[in-house]
Amino acid sequence: MFLVxxxxxxxxxxxxxxxxxxxxxxxEGFADGAFLMAGxxxxxxxxxxxxQAANRQEIEMRxxxxxxxxxxxxxxxxIAFRPGKVDPRLEFLLAGD
Structure with missing residues (x-):
């Protein structure tokens, strides 16, 4: 996961x-599922x-x-980071770990 x-x-x-x-x-980023939030x-x-992206190079290209x-x-x-704790409403962010 990345914070940009x-x-x-x-x-x-x-x-x-x-x-x-x-x-x-x-x-396009939201449609592709790469962007979770923007503001x-x-x-x-x-x-x-x-x-979210597979790696830093992918996010840099985007x-x-x-x-x-x-x-x-x-x-x-x-900023690359791995969510460790989330509010229950955001548990989907932990999927795949």
Whole structure:
């Protein structure tokens, strides 16, 4: 599992022009089952995604397809982690461990 932060760069002013493509990329990630949650960082600093992928390379390839990433509007930080404890409503996240 991966927590991905998409932090706006100095190119953040270009985000509006790329928003449709970014939203389409998010829809595809949810449709593929790779994205479990996505949302905005507070204070409009970017966004965050909870994602699942077989490995880091897979998530890096998916991120490279995001227009925000490809055009340098955001910088990414990828944090890999394995859920160990979850609220009962999220037990599906432990599947496969």
């Amino acid at each position: 932060q998409l932090v706006f760069s100095d190119e953040a002013g270009r985000a509006a022009d790329l928003m449709d493509g970014h939203n389409q990329w998010l829809r 905005s960082l507070q204070d409009r600093k970017g966004g965050a995604i909870l994602a 991120l490279a397809a995001d227009p925000f990433v490809a055009e340098g509007v955001v910088k990414t930080e990828i």
